[in-house]
Amino acid sequence: VANPTAARLAAGRTGTVAVVVPVFDSWYFAKVVAGVEAVLKERAVDLLLYAVDSEAARQAFLAGRGAWWQRGDALIMVDVRLTDSESERLARSGSRIVTIGSRTSIFSSVCLDEERAAALAADHLMRRGHRRIGVLAGDPHALHFTVPALRLGGFCDALDRVGRLPAPELIRSGGFSVDGGRDAMANLLDLDEPPTAVFCLSDEMAFGALDEIRHRGLRVPDDVAVVGFDNHDLAPLFDLTTVGQDVESIGAMAGRLVVQAMHNPSEPPEHVNTPTTLVVRGSA
Amino acid sequence: VANPTAARLAAGRTGTVAVVVPVFDSWYFAKVVAGVEAVLKERAVDLLLYAVDSEAARQAFLAGRGAWWQRGDALIMVDVRLTDSESERLARSGSRIVTIGSRTSIFSSVCLDEERAAALAADHLMRRGHRRIGVLAGDPHALHFTVPALRLGGFCDALDRVGRLPAPELIRSGGFSVDGGRDAMANLLDLDEPPTAVFCLSDEMAFGALDEIRHRGLRVPDDVAVVGFDNHDLAPLFDLTTVGQDVESIGAMAGRLVVQAMHNPSEPPEHVNTPTTLVVRGSA
DNA sequence: TTGTAGGCGTTATCAG
DNA sequence: CTGATAACGCCTACAA
Secondary structure, three states: OOOHHHHHHHHOOOOEEEEEEOOOOOHHHHHHHHHHHHHHHHOOOEEEEEEOOOHHHHHHHHHOOOOHHHHOOEEEEEOEOOOHHHHHHHHHOOOEEEEEOOOOOOOEEEEEOHHHHHHHHHHHHHHOOOOOEEEEEOOOOOOOEOHHHHHHHHHHHHHHHOOOOOOHHHEEEOOOOHHHHHHHHHHHHOOOOOOOEEEEOOHHHHHHHHHHHHHOOOOOOOOOEEEEEEOOOOHHHHOOEEEEEOHHHHHHHHHHHHHHHHHOOOOOOOEEEEOEEEEOOOOO | OOOHHHHHHHHOOOOEEEEEEOOOOOHHHHHHHHHHHHHHHHOOOEEEEEEOOOHHHHHHHHHOOOOHHHHOOEEEEEOEOOOHHHHHHHHHHOOEEEEEOOOOOOOEEEEEOHHHHHHHHHHHHHHOOOOOEEEEEOOOOOOOEOHHHHHHHHHHHHHHHOOOOOOHHHEEEOOOOHHHHHHHHHHHHOOOOOOOEEEEOOHHHHHHHHHHHHHOOOOOOOOOEEEEEEOOOOHHHHOOEEEEEOHHHHHHHHHHHHHHHHHOOOOOOOEEEEOEEEEOOOOO
């Protein structure tokens, strides 16, 4: 029964991976971490968890006051924004890095094609005849969290290609939460000319939106159609049409990449693209 | 910028807490960990995450092949079963320990009064006139996971006190998952004499149960009443009556206890009881 | 093959 | 109070 701390000091390796998420108590991130954990456990690698839940926390983390890079020999950053200069500084820190949800050339990454995924939703809604389409997005000021911007951009681009770029008033922030989704939906429905369909950047926001719609006695999808994103475990119960992704396997893949990078630090970065599929149910 | 590994070896402290959960991608555990993480972050303590998702994994962990007690100087065990002899061995390992969801005299703990909480549900259903009450419980063979037995016991005791101990066929395992809850509910409804009410040991099982009930064209609460447990973020959307607990503050409390124990190892264990309240909505 | 000395980068102690 | 020095416990390279 050896002492890991001494072993680490002597060997110069910690056998530990740090996982950084924007928040923790959300379906998506819990699933991702579960996927990572399963892989790391079977490789006997420890998992250190950091939540970086604001831009200030993000900067503090990257400034490295806690010298996190000495605590683990690799880092998985899940949907946390990285500027180019920050990336380069990380690369120089010597720890192997894998990003989830965003892609930099110098690190391995596992992403889904946000543009294509959002286009799935856009095309579906267009095909069903919707022309006035709202969006429940993330908080544009949440700079630490990257995915929302990419996903929103992809959706707007897809609509733009057919000359249907949504008016700014149709894009609302739902903060990626159920309550936020409900409030944002309420705002959309209060418009003089409310949208006939709404694309939610996460299923959790869609759940809130559906609740608000029902609460007003409107019908889904006849009065308002709703498309979500994630294929949350509870999406079938809400009969929610959604862009599905296999979140646990995203985490597992990142875990595999990071272990690989630990064993073979000189390998070039590997970029994995994760599939998304439109899961059509009754809400759109 | 000091090297934490060397500091740990020299000081004999790691500044790290290990958190052990049965599973990870479930609403309850994600919230608990979020609560712990928030407290540990502000104390600059690292969080190591282990999932012990089976009895084999539990025993492997406690056998200590990975020498986890040298990796952190304290341990938070969330709803993981501990026998008396295991507890004593842990106590001798020298690391400070806090348990969540179960209580041992030698370690600090944060629990809710499972008996009282379950009685809230039992009394409510009795008061509404239900006499034939089913239960959606956990897998009785999931020995690594402690809470189900306590909660089930509390509920049955409460019914027993009024001479209404549920028949064995009315107690079904829903595996603490949405799909498990749906299947278990289906089994109950297929009985010759189905229950008029069901108590689900978690809201997630209740969601599945509600879905199955609706799917059969039955009415809630007239045909079948449903009470859940947790007050999940989505419980309001299902109009679910449930026994509510403040999960995040449970995690935060455990975090505080563990930090306190790290600074003051000689303090006697402290036992915190967390409140539960019946949140009455439309399902029962 | 088996054994041993040196060093990993701190902390903490003990002289000065 | 300041500054040198001995652990901390293991890994690894080198020697026997």
